[in-house]
Amino acid sequence: MIEVTLKINGKMYTRKINPMLRLIDFIRDEIKLKGTKEGCGEGECGACTVIMNGKTVNSCLVLAASANGAEITTIEGLSNGDHLHPIQEAFIEVGAVQCGYCIPGMILSTKALLDENLDATEAQIKEGISGNLCRCTGYTKIVEGVKIAQKKIINSQEGD
Amino acid sequence: MYNITNILEPITLNEALRMYSDNPKLKIIAGGSDVLIQLNHGKFDDVELLSLRKIKNLNNISLLEDGTISIGAMSSFSNTFRNEIINKYLPVLTEAAVSMGGPQIRNMATIGGNICNGAVSADSAPTLFSYNAFLKLVSIDNIRMVPINDFYDGPGRVKLQPGEILTEILITKENYHKMTGNYIKFSNREAMDIAMLSVAVICNVENGVFNDLRISLGVSAPTPIRCYDAENYAKGKSFSKETIETIGQYAKKSAKARNSWRGSKAYREHLINILSQRAIKEAIKRAGGKC
Numbered sequence: 114m115i116e117v118t119l120k121i122n123g124k125m126y127t128r129k130i131n132p133m134l135r136l137i138d139f140i141r142d143e144i145k146l147k148g149t150k151e152g153c154g155e156g157e158c159g160a161c162t163v164i165m166n167g168k169t170v171n172s173c174l175v176l177a178a179s180a181n182g183a184e185i186t187t188i189e190g191l192s193n194g195d196h197l198h199p200i201q202e203a204f205i206e207v208g209a210v211q212c213g214y215c216i217p218g219m220i221l222s223t224k225a226l227l228d229e230n231l232d233a234t235e236a237q238i239k240e241g242i243s244g245n246l247c248r249c250t251g252y253t254k255i256v257e258g259v260k261i262a263q264k265k266i267i268n269s270q271e272g273d
Numbered sequence: 274m275y276n277i278t279n280i281l282e283p284i285t286l287n288e289a290l291r292m293y294s295d296n297p298k299l300k301i302i303a304g305g306s307d308v309l310i311q312l313n314h315g316k317f318d319d320v321e322l323l324s325l326r327k328i329k330n331l332n333n334i335s336l337l338e339d340g341t342i343s344i345g346a347m348s349s350f351s352n353t354f355r356n357e358i359i360n361k362y363l364p365v366l367t368e369a370a371v372s373m374g375g376p377q378i379r380n381m382a383t384i385g386g387n388i389c390n391g392a393v394s395a396d397s398a399p400t401l402f403s404y405n406a407f408l409k410l411v412s413i414d415n416i417r418m419v420p421i422n423d424f425y426d427g428p429g430r431v432k433l434q435p436g437e438i439l440t441e442i443l444i445t446k447e448n449y450h451k452m453t454g455n456y457i458k459f460s461n462r463e464a465m466d467i468a469m470l471s472v473a474v475i476c477n478v479e480n481g482v483f484n485d486l487r488i489s490l491g492v493s494a495p496t497p498i499r500c501y502d503a504e505n506y507a508k509g510k511s512f513s514k515e516t517i518e519t520i521g522q523y524a525k526k527s528a529k530a531r532n533s534w535r536g537s538k539a540y541r542e543h544l545i546n547i548l549s550q551r552a553i554k555e556a557i558k559r560a561g562g563k564c
Protein backbone atom coordinates (compact mmCIF):
# COMPACT_ATOMS: atom_id res chain seq x y z
CA MET A 114 0.00 0.00 0.00
CA ILE A 115 1.15 3.54 -0.80
CA GLU A 116 -0.06 6.71 0.87
CA VAL A 117 -1.12 9.46 -1.53
CA THR A 118 -2.56 12.93 -1.11
CA LEU A 119 -4.45 14.58 -3.95
CA LYS A 120 -6.15 17.94 -4.08
CA ILE A 121 -9.43 17.40 -5.88
CA ASN A 122 -11.65 20.40 -6.61
CA GLY A 123 -9.85 22.35 -3.88
CA LYS A 124 -10.12 19.71 -1.16
CA MET A 125 -7.27 17.52 0.11
CA TYR A 126 -7.76 13.75 0.21
CA THR A 127 -5.24 11.35 1.74
CA ARG A 128 -5.68 7.60 1.27
CA LYS A 129 -3.62 4.43 1.51
CA ILE A 130 -3.98 2.75 -1.85
CA ASN A 131 -2.92 -0.27 -3.85
CA PRO A 132 -0.26 0.81 -6.42
CA MET A 133 -2.50 -0.59 -9.16
CA LEU A 134 -5.24 1.95 -8.50
CA ARG A 135 -5.80 4.32 -11.41
CA LEU A 136 -6.67 7.97 -10.97
CA ILE A 137 -10.19 7.32 -12.29
CA ASP A 138 -10.71 4.62 -9.61
CA PHE A 139 -9.42 6.98 -6.93
CA ILE A 140 -11.89 9.67 -8.02
CA ARG A 141 -14.92 7.39 -8.50
CA ASP A 142 -14.41 4.68 -5.88
CA GLU A 143 -12.39 6.33 -3.10
CA ILE A 144 -13.78 9.87 -3.24
CA LYS A 145 -17.14 8.79 -4.70
CA LEU A 146 -17.25 11.52 -7.31
CA LYS A 147 -19.15 9.79 -10.09
CA GLY A 148 -19.13 12.56 -12.70
CA THR A 149 -15.90 11.26 -14.26
CA LYS A 150 -16.86 8.42 -16.63
CA GLU A 151 -15.00 5.38 -17.87
CA GLY A 152 -15.54 4.50 -21.53
CA CYS A 153 -12.71 2.57 -23.14
CA GLY A 154 -10.19 2.41 -20.29
CA GLU A 155 -7.44 2.75 -22.92
CA GLY A 156 -6.94 6.45 -23.61
CA GLU A 157 -9.03 6.49 -26.79
CA CYS A 158 -12.37 8.06 -25.85
CA GLY A 159 -11.73 10.91 -23.40
CA ALA A 160 -14.79 10.16 -21.21
CA CYS A 161 -12.46 10.00 -18.18
CA THR A 162 -10.78 13.38 -18.88
CA VAL A 163 -9.85 15.45 -15.82
CA ILE A 164 -7.62 18.50 -15.46
CA MET A 165 -4.38 17.66 -13.64
CA ASN A 166 -2.07 20.56 -12.75
CA GLY A 167 -3.72 22.69 -15.43
CA LYS A 168 -3.58 20.11 -18.22
CA THR A 169 -6.13 17.57 -19.39
CA VAL A 170 -5.23 13.91 -18.96
CA ASN A 171 -7.11 10.64 -19.39
CA SER A 172 -7.59 9.52 -15.79
CA CYS A 173 -7.77 5.88 -16.95
CA LEU A 174 -4.12 6.11 -18.04
CA VAL A 175 -2.72 7.72 -14.88
CA LEU A 176 -1.87 5.71 -11.78
CA ALA A 177 -3.24 7.36 -8.65
CA ALA A 178 0.23 7.03 -7.13
CA SER A 179 1.66 9.03 -10.05
CA ALA A 180 -0.87 11.78 -9.29
CA ASN A 181 0.36 12.07 -5.70
CA GLY A 182 0.59 15.78 -4.84
CA ALA A 183 -1.31 16.88 -7.94
CA GLU A 184 -4.21 19.30 -8.19
CA ILE A 185 -7.17 17.78 -9.98
CA THR A 186 -10.34 19.38 -11.32
CA THR A 187 -13.26 17.10 -12.14
CA ILE A 188 -16.63 18.09 -13.57
CA GLU A 189 -17.96 18.49 -10.02
CA GLY A 190 -15.42 21.26 -9.45
CA LEU A 191 -16.68 23.53 -12.21
CA SER A 192 -19.86 25.03 -10.84
CA ASN A 193 -19.79 27.74 -8.20
CA GLY A 194 -22.33 26.57 -5.64
CA ASP A 195 -25.64 26.50 -7.49
CA HIS A 196 -24.24 28.55 -10.37
CA LEU A 197 -23.22 26.46 -13.32
CA HIS A 198 -20.02 27.23 -15.18
CA PRO A 199 -20.66 29.23 -18.42
CA ILE A 200 -19.57 26.21 -20.47
CA GLN A 201 -22.18 24.06 -18.72
CA GLU A 202 -24.85 26.73 -19.26
CA ALA A 203 -23.94 27.04 -22.93
CA PHE A 204 -24.08 23.27 -23.52
CA ILE A 205 -27.56 23.14 -21.93
CA GLU A 206 -28.83 26.16 -23.86
CA VAL A 207 -27.85 24.84 -27.25
CA GLY A 208 -28.85 21.23 -26.57
CA ALA A 209 -25.32 19.86 -26.88
CA VAL A 210 -26.10 17.00 -24.51
CA GLN A 211 -27.85 13.79 -25.47
CA CYS A 212 -27.01 10.70 -23.38
CA GLY A 213 -24.42 12.81 -21.57
CA TYR A 214 -21.75 10.17 -21.11
CA CYS A 215 -19.06 12.11 -22.99
CA ILE A 216 -20.04 15.50 -21.60
CA PRO A 217 -17.97 15.74 -18.38
CA GLY A 218 -14.82 15.01 -20.42
CA MET A 219 -15.93 17.25 -23.27
CA ILE A 220 -16.54 20.18 -20.90
CA LEU A 221 -13.18 19.76 -19.17
CA SER A 222 -11.37 19.66 -22.52
CA THR A 223 -13.29 22.81 -23.47
CA LYS A 224 -12.30 24.48 -20.20
CA ALA A 225 -8.62 23.66 -20.70
CA LEU A 226 -8.82 24.98 -24.27
CA LEU A 227 -10.57 28.25 -23.36
CA ASP A 228 -8.33 28.83 -20.32
CA GLU A 229 -5.42 28.82 -22.75
CA ASN A 230 -7.05 30.47 -25.74
CA LEU A 231 -10.42 32.10 -25.17
CA ASP A 232 -10.56 33.25 -28.80
CA ALA A 233 -10.08 29.76 -30.26
CA THR A 234 -11.28 29.51 -33.86
CA GLU A 235 -13.65 26.77 -34.99
CA ALA A 236 -10.70 24.73 -36.23
CA GLN A 237 -8.94 25.17 -32.90
CA ILE A 238 -12.11 24.16 -31.04
CA LYS A 239 -12.35 20.97 -33.10
CA GLU A 240 -8.69 20.26 -32.44
CA GLY A 241 -9.17 20.99 -28.70
CA ILE A 242 -11.93 18.40 -28.35
CA SER A 243 -10.41 15.88 -30.77
CA GLY A 244 -9.51 13.56 -27.89
CA ASN A 245 -13.15 13.27 -26.81
CA LEU A 246 -15.50 10.95 -28.65
CA CYS A 247 -19.26 11.51 -28.69
CA ARG A 248 -21.47 8.74 -30.08
CA CYS A 249 -24.72 10.74 -29.95
CA THR A 250 -24.54 14.32 -31.08
CA GLY A 251 -22.45 14.42 -34.24
CA TYR A 252 -20.46 17.22 -32.57
CA THR A 253 -22.20 20.14 -34.33
CA LYS A 254 -24.10 21.27 -31.25
CA ILE A 255 -21.08 20.70 -29.06
CA VAL A 256 -18.98 23.03 -31.21
CA GLU A 257 -21.83 25.55 -31.13
CA GLY A 258 -21.95 25.19 -27.35
CA VAL A 259 -18.25 26.00 -27.11
CA LYS A 260 -18.75 29.14 -29.21
CA ILE A 261 -21.60 30.30 -26.98
CA ALA A 262 -19.45 29.61 -23.92
CA GLN A 263 -16.71 31.80 -25.42
CA LYS A 264 -19.18 34.70 -25.72
CA LYS A 265 -20.52 34.18 -22.20
CA ILE A 266 -17.05 34.17 -20.68
CA ILE A 267 -15.94 37.22 -22.69
CA ASN A 268 -19.11 39.13 -21.68
CA SER A 269 -18.69 38.26 -18.01
CA GLN A 270 -15.08 39.45 -18.12
CA GLU A 271 -16.13 42.75 -19.71
CA GLY A 272 -18.72 43.15 -16.96
CA ASP A 273 -16.03 42.84 -14.27
CA MET B 274 -4.10 -10.38 -14.60
CA TYR B 275 -1.17 -8.11 -13.90
CA ASN B 276 -0.03 -6.75 -10.62
CA ILE B 277 1.98 -3.65 -9.83
CA THR B 278 3.86 -4.54 -6.68
CA ASN B 279 5.44 -1.15 -6.08
CA ILE B 280 6.23 2.21 -7.69
CA LEU B 281 9.62 3.78 -7.06
CA GLU B 282 9.83 7.53 -7.58
CA PRO B 283 13.44 8.68 -7.27
CA ILE B 284 14.05 12.43 -7.32
CA THR B 285 17.52 12.45 -8.83
CA LEU B 286 18.88 10.71 -11.91
CA ASN B 287 21.68 9.15 -9.86
CA GLU B 288 19.21 7.63 -7.46
CA ALA B 289 17.21 6.25 -10.39
CA LEU B 290 20.34 4.79 -12.03
CA ARG B 291 21.39 3.17 -8.74
CA MET B 292 17.94 1.58 -8.27
CA TYR B 293 17.91 0.40 -11.88
CA SER B 294 21.41 -1.08 -11.66
CA ASP B 295 20.50 -2.87 -8.42
CA ASN B 296 17.38 -4.29 -10.05
CA PRO B 297 17.37 -4.28 -13.87
CA LYS B 298 13.95 -5.97 -13.77
CA LEU B 299 12.30 -2.68 -12.83
CA LYS B 300 9.98 -1.39 -15.56
CA ILE B 301 10.55 2.26 -16.39
CA ILE B 302 7.44 4.39 -16.60
CA ALA B 303 7.51 7.91 -18.09
CA GLY B 304 4.08 9.22 -19.18
CA GLY B 305 2.70 5.68 -18.93
CA SER B 306 0.57 5.88 -22.09
CA ASP B 307 2.22 2.77 -23.57
CA VAL B 308 3.17 1.01 -20.32
CA LEU B 309 -0.33 1.08 -18.80
CA ILE B 310 -1.91 -0.21 -22.01
CA GLN B 311 0.67 -3.03 -22.14
CA LEU B 312 -0.07 -3.85 -18.49
CA ASN B 313 -3.77 -3.95 -19.27
CA HIS B 314 -3.12 -6.33 -22.15
CA GLY B 315 -1.27 -8.67 -19.81
CA LYS B 316 2.22 -8.15 -21.22
CA PHE B 317 3.75 -8.37 -17.72
CA ASP B 318 2.86 -10.32 -14.58
CA ASP B 319 4.20 -8.89 -11.35
CA VAL B 320 5.97 -5.66 -12.09
CA GLU B 321 7.73 -3.05 -10.02
CA LEU B 322 7.72 0.37 -11.71
CA LEU B 323 10.52 2.90 -11.75
CA SER B 324 8.89 6.27 -12.42
CA LEU B 325 10.97 9.10 -13.89
CA ARG B 326 8.39 11.82 -13.31
CA LYS B 327 9.95 13.39 -10.21
CA ILE B 328 13.45 13.74 -11.61
CA LYS B 329 14.09 17.45 -12.18
CA ASN B 330 15.39 18.81 -15.48
CA LEU B 331 14.66 15.67 -17.48
CA ASN B 332 12.03 17.64 -19.38
CA ASN B 333 14.18 20.65 -20.25
CA ILE B 334 14.65 21.82 -23.81
CA SER B 335 17.74 23.93 -24.36
CA LEU B 336 20.04 25.42 -26.97
CA LEU B 337 23.64 24.59 -26.02
CA GLU B 338 26.59 26.89 -26.67
CA ASP B 339 27.74 25.07 -29.81
CA GLY B 340 24.22 25.28 -31.26
CA THR B 341 23.24 21.71 -30.35
CA ILE B 342 19.62 21.38 -29.25
CA SER B 343 18.98 19.16 -26.25
CA ILE B 344 15.51 17.76 -25.61
CA GLY B 345 14.94 16.09 -22.25
CA ALA B 346 13.52 12.57 -22.60
CA MET B 347 10.66 13.46 -20.22
CA SER B 348 9.47 16.39 -22.34
CA SER B 349 5.81 15.74 -23.20
CA PHE B 350 4.57 16.18 -26.76
CA SER B 351 2.64 19.31 -25.66
CA ASN B 352 5.71 20.72 -23.99
CA THR B 353 7.72 19.99 -27.14
CA PHE B 354 5.44 21.63 -29.70
CA ARG B 355 4.87 24.68 -27.49
CA ASN B 356 8.59 25.25 -27.03
CA GLU B 357 10.12 28.29 -28.77
CA ILE B 358 13.45 26.64 -29.49
CA ILE B 359 11.74 23.71 -31.18
CA ASN B 360 9.40 25.96 -33.16
CA LYS B 361 12.26 28.15 -34.35
CA TYR B 362 14.94 25.58 -35.13
CA LEU B 363 13.20 22.21 -35.49
CA PRO B 364 9.82 23.09 -37.05
CA VAL B 365 9.44 19.60 -38.52
CA LEU B 366 9.50 18.16 -35.00
CA THR B 367 6.73 20.61 -34.07
CA GLU B 368 4.71 19.25 -36.99
CA ALA B 369 5.30 15.68 -35.85
CA ALA B 370 4.47 16.41 -32.20
CA VAL B 371 1.19 18.15 -33.08
CA SER B 372 0.13 15.21 -35.26
CA MET B 373 0.38 12.77 -32.37
CA GLY B 374 -2.68 11.42 -30.46
CA GLY B 375 -5.13 13.98 -29.09
CA PRO B 376 -4.67 16.79 -26.55
CA GLN B 377 -4.82 14.57 -23.46
CA ILE B 378 -2.36 12.00 -24.83
CA ARG B 379 0.03 14.77 -25.91
CA ASN B 380 -0.06 16.16 -22.37
CA MET B 381 0.86 12.77 -20.90
CA ALA B 382 3.09 11.10 -23.48
CA THR B 383 6.80 11.85 -23.46
CA ILE B 384 9.14 11.95 -26.42
CA GLY B 385 11.58 9.60 -24.65
CA GLY B 386 8.77 7.08 -24.11
CA ASN B 387 7.82 7.36 -27.77
CA ILE B 388 11.37 6.44 -28.83
CA CYS B 389 12.02 3.73 -26.20
CA ASN B 390 8.72 2.00 -26.89
CA GLY B 391 10.14 1.18 -30.33
CA ALA B 392 6.88 1.34 -32.32
CA VAL B 393 7.31 1.56 -36.12
CA SER B 394 4.52 4.14 -36.07
CA ALA B 395 6.12 6.41 -33.44
CA ASP B 396 5.40 9.93 -34.68
CA SER B 397 8.68 11.38 -33.39
CA ALA B 398 10.86 8.78 -35.11
CA PRO B 399 10.99 9.71 -38.83
CA THR B 400 11.68 13.36 -38.01
CA LEU B 401 14.41 12.54 -35.50
CA PHE B 402 15.95 10.10 -38.03
CA SER B 403 16.04 12.89 -40.62
CA TYR B 404 17.56 15.37 -38.16
CA ASN B 405 20.29 12.74 -37.41
CA ALA B 406 19.44 12.91 -33.71
CA PHE B 407 21.70 11.33 -31.09
CA LEU B 408 20.38 9.64 -27.98
CA LYS B 409 22.18 10.03 -24.67
CA LEU B 410 21.88 6.72 -22.83
CA VAL B 411 23.06 6.77 -19.25
CA SER B 412 23.68 3.92 -16.83
CA ILE B 413 25.32 3.93 -13.40
CA ASP B 414 28.83 3.46 -14.83
CA ASN B 415 28.56 4.57 -18.44
CA ILE B 416 27.27 7.24 -20.81
CA ARG B 417 26.92 6.50 -24.52
CA MET B 418 25.74 8.52 -27.47
CA VAL B 419 23.89 6.48 -30.07
CA PRO B 420 22.56 7.77 -33.40
CA ILE B 421 18.80 7.17 -33.39
CA ASN B 422 19.27 5.52 -36.80
CA ASP B 423 21.12 2.66 -34.98
CA PHE B 424 18.80 2.43 -31.98
CA TYR B 425 15.83 0.49 -33.32
CA ASP B 426 16.18 -3.30 -33.34
CA GLY B 427 12.81 -4.53 -34.65
CA PRO B 428 9.12 -3.99 -34.07
CA GLY B 429 8.77 -2.80 -30.45
CA ARG B 430 12.47 -3.43 -29.78
CA VAL B 431 15.25 -0.92 -29.13
CA LYS B 432 18.89 -1.36 -28.16
CA LEU B 433 18.71 -0.26 -24.53
CA GLN B 434 21.22 -2.10 -22.34
CA PRO B 435 20.15 -3.34 -18.89
CA GLY B 436 20.16 -0.43 -16.45
CA GLU B 437 20.18 2.25 -19.16
CA ILE B 438 17.94 5.32 -19.16
CA LEU B 439 17.48 7.68 -22.12
CA THR B 440 18.05 11.16 -20.73
CA GLU B 441 18.40 13.47 -23.74
CA ILE B 442 17.86 13.68 -27.46
CA LEU B 443 20.52 15.82 -29.12
CA ILE B 444 20.53 17.46 -32.54
CA THR B 445 23.71 19.19 -33.63
CA LYS B 446 23.66 22.50 -35.46
CA GLU B 447 24.87 21.23 -38.85
CA ASN B 448 21.87 18.91 -38.86
CA TYR B 449 19.21 21.63 -38.68
CA HIS B 450 20.93 24.88 -39.68
CA LYS B 451 19.71 26.15 -43.07
CA MET B 452 17.47 23.11 -43.43
CA THR B 453 13.78 23.02 -44.23
CA GLY B 454 11.47 20.07 -44.22
CA ASN B 455 8.04 18.56 -43.83
CA TYR B 456 6.41 15.74 -41.85
CA ILE B 457 3.40 13.97 -43.32
CA LYS B 458 1.40 11.56 -41.19
CA PHE B 459 -1.08 9.53 -43.19
CA SER B 460 -3.83 7.89 -41.17
CA ASN B 461 -7.47 6.87 -41.51
CA ARG B 462 -8.69 9.46 -39.03
CA GLU B 463 -7.31 12.94 -38.59
CA ALA B 464 -7.20 12.76 -34.78
CA MET B 465 -6.48 9.98 -32.32
CA ASP B 466 -5.14 7.57 -34.88
CA ILE B 467 -1.72 6.11 -35.40
CA ALA B 468 0.01 6.42 -38.74
CA MET B 469 -0.65 4.05 -41.61
CA LEU B 470 2.44 5.62 -43.08
CA SER B 471 4.64 8.58 -42.25
CA VAL B 472 7.38 10.52 -44.05
CA ALA B 473 9.82 13.12 -42.74
CA VAL B 474 11.92 15.08 -45.21
CA ILE B 475 14.73 17.44 -44.20
CA CYS B 476 16.75 19.16 -46.89
CA ASN B 477 19.11 21.92 -47.81
CA VAL B 478 18.49 23.39 -51.24
CA GLU B 479 20.25 26.19 -53.05
CA ASN B 480 19.85 27.60 -56.56
CA GLY B 481 17.48 24.86 -57.55
CA VAL B 482 19.82 22.06 -56.43
CA PHE B 483 19.63 19.53 -53.55
CA ASN B 484 22.77 20.01 -51.44
CA ASP B 485 21.46 17.59 -48.87
CA LEU B 486 18.27 15.56 -48.68
CA ARG B 487 17.16 13.17 -45.96
CA ILE B 488 14.04 11.04 -46.20
CA SER B 489 12.80 8.86 -43.35
CA LEU B 490 9.80 6.61 -43.25
CA GLY B 491 7.58 5.21 -40.51
CA VAL B 492 5.50 2.00 -40.81
CA SER B 493 7.39 1.02 -43.96
CA ALA B 494 9.69 -1.66 -42.52
CA PRO B 495 10.17 -3.45 -39.16
CA THR B 496 11.73 -0.24 -37.83
CA PRO B 497 11.62 3.41 -38.96
CA ILE B 498 14.14 3.76 -41.80
CA ARG B 499 16.20 6.22 -43.84
CA CYS B 500 16.08 6.01 -47.63
CA TYR B 501 19.79 6.33 -48.36
CA ASP B 502 19.58 5.33 -52.03
CA ALA B 503 17.05 8.06 -52.72
CA GLU B 504 19.13 10.57 -50.76
CA ASN B 505 22.38 9.74 -52.56
CA TYR B 506 20.68 9.91 -55.93
CA ALA B 507 19.32 13.39 -55.12
CA LYS B 508 22.54 15.02 -53.93
CA GLY B 509 23.78 17.64 -56.38
CA LYS B 510 20.80 17.19 -58.71
CA SER B 511 18.49 20.03 -59.66
CA PHE B 512 14.93 19.55 -58.56
CA SER B 513 13.12 18.85 -61.77
CA LYS B 514 9.85 16.93 -61.89
CA GLU B 515 11.74 13.86 -63.18
CA THR B 516 14.32 13.97 -60.39
CA ILE B 517 11.64 14.12 -57.74
CA GLU B 518 9.72 11.27 -59.34
CA THR B 519 12.85 9.13 -59.42
CA ILE B 520 13.51 9.95 -55.74
CA GLY B 521 9.99 8.69 -54.96
CA GLN B 522 10.77 5.42 -56.79
CA TYR B 523 14.04 4.99 -54.86
CA ALA B 524 12.23 5.65 -51.57
CA LYS B 525 9.73 2.94 -52.42
CA LYS B 526 12.59 0.51 -53.08
CA SER B 527 14.19 1.17 -49.67
CA ALA B 528 11.03 0.09 -47.89
CA LYS B 529 9.87 -3.32 -46.76
CA ALA B 530 6.20 -2.51 -46.37
CA ARG B 531 3.80 -5.11 -45.01
CA ASN B 532 0.12 -5.92 -45.24
CA SER B 533 -1.82 -5.00 -42.12
CA TRP B 534 -5.41 -4.18 -41.33
CA ARG B 535 -4.53 -0.50 -41.53
CA GLY B 536 -3.37 -0.78 -45.13
CA SER B 537 -2.06 -3.23 -47.73
CA LYS B 538 1.55 -3.52 -48.85
CA ALA B 539 0.69 -2.21 -52.32
CA TYR B 540 -1.15 0.81 -50.91
CA ARG B 541 1.71 1.56 -48.52
CA GLU B 542 4.21 1.43 -51.39
CA HIS B 543 2.06 3.81 -53.37
CA LEU B 544 1.93 6.13 -50.36
CA ILE B 545 5.70 6.06 -49.90
CA ASN B 546 6.23 7.11 -53.50
CA ILE B 547 3.57 9.85 -53.50
CA LEU B 548 4.07 11.19 -49.99
CA SER B 549 7.87 11.43 -50.25
CA GLN B 550 7.43 13.52 -53.38
CA ARG B 551 4.80 15.66 -51.68
CA ALA B 552 6.98 16.22 -48.61
CA ILE B 553 9.98 17.12 -50.78
CA LYS B 554 7.96 19.65 -52.78
CA GLU B 555 6.62 21.23 -49.58
CA ALA B 556 10.15 21.40 -48.13
CA ILE B 557 11.41 23.11 -51.30
CA LYS B 558 8.53 25.57 -51.15
CA ARG B 559 9.37 26.37 -47.54
CA ALA B 560 12.95 27.04 -48.57
CA GLY B 561 11.59 29.62 -51.01
CA GLY B 562 12.29 27.41 -54.02
CA LYS B 563 10.06 26.45 -56.95
CA CYS B 564 9.58 23.03 -58.44
Ligand SMILES: Cc1cc2nc3c(=O)[nH]c(=O)nc-3n(C[C@H](O)[C@H](O)[C@H](O)COP(=O)(O)OP(=O)(O)OC[C@H]3O[C@@H](n4cnc5c(N)ncnc54)[C@H](O)[C@@H]3O)c2cc1C
Pocket residue numbers: 155156157300301302303304305306307308309310325346347372373374375378381382383384385386387388389390392394395396397433437438439440465466467468
Ligand atom coordinates in the same frame (compact mmCIF):
# COMPACT_ATOMS: atom_id res chain seq x y z
C1 LIG C 1 -5.04 6.65 -27.18
C2 LIG C 1 -3.59 6.63 -27.59
C3 LIG C 1 -3.21 7.26 -28.77
C4 LIG C 1 -1.88 7.25 -29.17
N1 LIG C 1 -1.56 7.88 -30.34
C5 LIG C 1 -0.26 7.89 -30.74
C6 LIG C 1 0.12 8.56 -31.96
O1 LIG C 1 -0.72 9.16 -32.65
N2 LIG C 1 1.43 8.53 -32.31
C7 LIG C 1 2.36 7.88 -31.56
O2 LIG C 1 3.54 7.90 -31.94
N3 LIG C 1 2.05 7.23 -30.43
C8 LIG C 1 0.76 7.22 -30.00
N4 LIG C 1 0.43 6.56 -28.84
C9 LIG C 1 1.45 5.79 -28.12
C10 LIG C 1 2.12 6.50 -26.91
O3 LIG C 1 1.30 7.52 -26.39
C11 LIG C 1 3.48 7.10 -27.28
O4 LIG C 1 4.34 6.12 -27.74
C12 LIG C 1 4.11 7.88 -26.12
O5 LIG C 1 5.06 8.79 -26.62
C13 LIG C 1 4.78 7.03 -25.08
O6 LIG C 1 5.34 7.88 -24.09
P1 LIG C 1 5.10 7.68 -22.54
O7 LIG C 1 5.85 8.73 -21.83
O8 LIG C 1 3.67 7.57 -22.24
O9 LIG C 1 5.82 6.27 -22.37
P2 LIG C 1 5.66 5.11 -21.31
O10 LIG C 1 4.42 4.36 -21.56
O11 LIG C 1 5.89 5.63 -19.93
O12 LIG C 1 6.93 4.25 -21.74
C14 LIG C 1 7.02 3.65 -23.03
C15 LIG C 1 8.20 2.67 -23.06
O13 LIG C 1 9.45 3.33 -23.01
C16 LIG C 1 10.19 3.00 -21.84
N5 LIG C 1 10.77 4.28 -21.40
C17 LIG C 1 10.07 5.45 -21.25
N6 LIG C 1 10.92 6.46 -20.97
C18 LIG C 1 12.17 5.93 -20.95
C19 LIG C 1 13.48 6.49 -20.73
N7 LIG C 1 13.65 7.81 -20.51
N8 LIG C 1 14.56 5.67 -20.76
C20 LIG C 1 14.38 4.33 -21.01
N9 LIG C 1 13.18 3.75 -21.25
C21 LIG C 1 12.08 4.54 -21.21
C22 LIG C 1 9.20 2.36 -20.91
O14 LIG C 1 9.79 1.41 -20.05
C23 LIG C 1 8.25 1.70 -21.89
O15 LIG C 1 8.77 0.50 -22.35
C24 LIG C 1 -0.90 6.57 -28.40
C25 LIG C 1 -1.28 5.96 -27.19
C26 LIG C 1 -2.61 5.98 -26.79
C27 LIG C 1 -2.99 5.31 -25.50
Ligand code: FES
Pocket residue numbers: 150151152153154155156157158159160161162171172173174
Ligand atom coordinates in the same frame (compact mmCIF):
# COMPACT_ATOMS: atom_id res chain seq x y z
S1 FES D 1 -11.98 5.79 -20.45
FE1 FES D 1 -10.17 6.89 -20.41
S2 FES D 1 -9.97 7.53 -22.45
FE2 FES D 1 -11.66 6.18 -22.55
Ligand code: FES
Pocket residue numbers: 209210211212213214215216246247248249250
Ligand atom coordinates in the same frame (compact mmCIF):
# COMPACT_ATOMS: atom_id res chain seq x y z
S1 FES E 1 -23.95 12.83 -25.67
FE1 FES E 1 -23.91 10.67 -25.73
S2 FES E 1 -21.83 10.27 -26.11
FE2 FES E 1 -21.91 12.39 -26.27
